[in-house]
Amino acid sequence: MPDNYELPHFGGKLMSTQVSALLMKELKNGIFSKSEKLPSEVELAERLGVSRTVIRDALSDIEREGFIERVRGIGTVICRDIVNLTNRLDLKLEYNELIVNSGYTPYTDNIKLRIEYADEENAELLNVDEGSKLIVCEKRVLAGNIPCIYSIDYLSYDLFSxxxxxxxxxxxxxxxxxxxxxxxxxxxxxxxxxxxxxDEFIREKLQVQPKQALILLDEVGYCKLSRPVMRSLEFYTDFFDFTMLRKKF
Amino acid sequence: MPDNYELPHFGGKLMSTQVSALLMKELKNGIFSKSEKLPSEVELAERLGVSRTVIRDALSDIEREGFIERVRGIGTVICRDIVNLTNRLDLKLEYNELIVNSGYTPYTDNIKLRIEYADEENAELLNVDEGSKLIVCEKRVLAGNIPCIYSIDYLSYDLFSxxxxxxxxxxxxxxxxxxxxxxxxxxxxxxxxxxxxxDEFIREKLQVQPKQALILLDEVGYCKLSRPVMRSLEFYTDFFDFTMLRKKF
DNA sequence: AAGTGGTCTAGACCACTTC
DNA sequence: AAGTGGTCTAGACCACTTG
Incomplete structure (x- = not known):
């Protein structure tokens, strides 16, 4: 790292957030893209003109996502295999991003919209009364012209008052x-x-080969304060490589 | 929390680790098992006789695993839906634990042990030379008398010198x-x-119903410093409920 | 205004690795 | 002995929510 390395500017954002974004950028494509280790915490603190705490907070964020490993007496080691991963199922929530990352343009078709009344399962998952109005949206998602997801979303009608x-x-x-x-x-x-x-309907929509199986993600999405706001069933073909990092902490 | 609440003892372990273990225990079964929030950071620090930093470190660990949410001006909110989850695929690495958690006793049978020579894929994944000796271990795992996993492990022979x-x-x-x-x-x-x-062999061993599909986890296990030491292919029946927490940070 | 968590500083000591 | 990350302290100020 050059001696004169500085934080670009302080645009109101948190310093530690800026630092971790900067370090991630340099890890992926920049001055650390070929390194095995990051500079020491003390050195980073001096170079960037912040306290060691700020550096440590930033490194903690990066470590939590698996990109670095901190070893006492040795330093901050870069996990290349992890930095180079794409389509981390444990980080990304949104499939359009996955499609774009894979180099395709996302399309949606076969949209079916209807009202349903919450059965016991959806009522409990969405924390609404049984029998209350739900908006149900089914659709097919394509990467370019390749069908890859069939999704069924359930949302409380009251959210859209x-x-x-x-x-x-x-x-x-x-x-x-x-x-x-x-x-x-x-x-x-x-x-x-x-x-x-x-079922046959979904297999046909996704043009699934006879022997091929599908991944089904049954998700409940929460806002802040543990508030459930959506349920969705998503059928994935093998178009995606779902990768997941599992870590013992 | 009672006024006289104290850390049980200081057995050489880190204070923040002790604190987070204590809080998790109280969250699950103890004095916070019915609470919506934890006491404030300052209060916890005073009650447990440590600095606020120790409390914050402990809370960060618990937050990272999704069990609490910290909201400025409000406090530390407990995520009940998450505390009550079992079999988190993103936290547990070992299936015997999952089986025990589900109330069964794990058994292993149909063990097949052999030597193979690394193909290109395994050589790259395990960071060994192509053609080098690998120990391959296939086995079937049962929960009680229910077959639920068929696994194939690949390990470098050199590890067992x-x-x-x-x-x-x-x-x-x-x-x-x-x-x-x-x-x-x-x-x-x-x-x-x-x-x-x-294939038919595995389906038969797992007594899979005709329409049922399997989850395949293709895993590479790493030790410290990004060192790959094992690859394993694990076929799971629907015996397990694989749950995963995905979080935007 | 009072209380909450979020961030940051400055400094100390510890455990571990390397030389 | 020197350098690394890990932990902890004490204190400060900020942003946000609630009464």
């Missing part, structure tokens, strides 16, 4: 719609993963 | 064997998840 739900463009990612129309940001997601052969 | 590998009891979890015979502790694991119908 004051908006005519049929006016909404449901081809957009559900996370974006919840944000735009309800001011709700999904930050956490409990996903149950199973393997399935699905 | 000085030990006759045929003398080892391969029914034990591979993590335990690596620890006991090689002094290697697997701390990280990159897992690729796919759905499969598997």
């Amino acid at each position: 004051g908006i005519e739900y049929t006016d909404i463009d449901w081809s957009k990612p559900i996370f974006d719609l919840l944000d735009k129309y309800c001011g709700l940001i999904v930050v956490t997601d409990i996903a149950k993963i199973t393997a399935t052969n699905a | 000085g030990i006759e590998y045929t003398d080892i009891d391969w029914s034990k979890p591979i993590f335990d064997l690596l620890d006991k015979y090689c002094g290697l502790i697997v701390v990280t694991d990159i897992a690729k998840i796919t759905a499969t119908n598997a």
Whole structure:
């Protein structure tokens, strides 16, 4: 790292956030892209003109996502295999991002919109009364012209009070719609993963080969304060490589 | 929390680790098992006689695993839905634990042990030379009398130098064997998840119903310093509920 | 205004690795 | 002995929520 390395500017954001973003950038493509270790915490602190605490907070963020490993007496070691991973199922929540990352353009078609009334399972998962109104949106997602996901979203009708739900463009990612129309940001997601052969309708829509099985993600999305706001069933073909980092802490 | 609450003892372990273990215990079954929030950081620090930093470190660990959420101006909110989850695929690496958690006794049978020579894929994944000797161990794992996993482990023969590998009891979890015979502790694991119908042999061993699909975890286990030491292919029936917490940070 | 968690500083000591 | 990351202290100020 050059002696004169400095933080670009202080645009109101947290220093530790800036530092971790900077370090990640340099890890992936920049001055540390060929390194085995990062400079010491004390050195980084001096170079960037912040306290060691700021550096440590930044490194903790990066470590939590698995990109570095900190070893006492040795230093901050870069985990190349992990930095180079794409499509981390444990980090990304949104499939359009995955499609773009894979070099394709995401499309949505076969949209089916309807009202249902919450059964016991959905009522409990979404924390609404049994029998209350739900908006159900089914759709097919394609990467370029390759069908890769069939998704069924369940949302409480009450979230969209004051908006005519049929006016909404449901081809957009559900996370974006919840944000735009309800001011709700999904930050956490409990996903149950199973393997399935699905029914004929879905297999046909996804053009699944006879012997091929599908991944089913049964997800509940939560906003801040553990508030469940959506459930979605997503059937994935083998188009994606779902990778997951599991760590003992 | 009672006024006289104190840390049980200081057995040489880190204070923040003790504090987080204590808090997790109280969250699950203890005095916070019915609470919506934890006491404030300052209060916890005073009650437990440590600095706020120690408390914050402990809370960070618990937050990273999704069990609490910290909200400025409000406090430390408990995520009940997450505390109550079992079988978190993103936290547990070892299936015997999952089986025990589900209330069954794990058994292993149909063990097949052999030597193979590394193909290109395994050579790259395990960071060994192509053609080098690998120990391959296939086995079936049961929960009680229910077959639920078929696993194929690949390990470099060189790891077991000085030990006759045929003398080892391969029914034990591979993590335990690596620890006991090689002094290697697997701390990280990159897992690729796919759905499969598997071949007839495996389907028969797992007594899979005709329409049922299987989850295949293709894992590479790493020790400290990004050292790959094992690859394993694990076929799971739907015996397990694989749950995963995904978080935006 | 009071209380909460979030960030940052400055400094200390410890455990571990390397030379 | 020197350098690394790990932990802990004490104190400060900030941003946000609640009464």
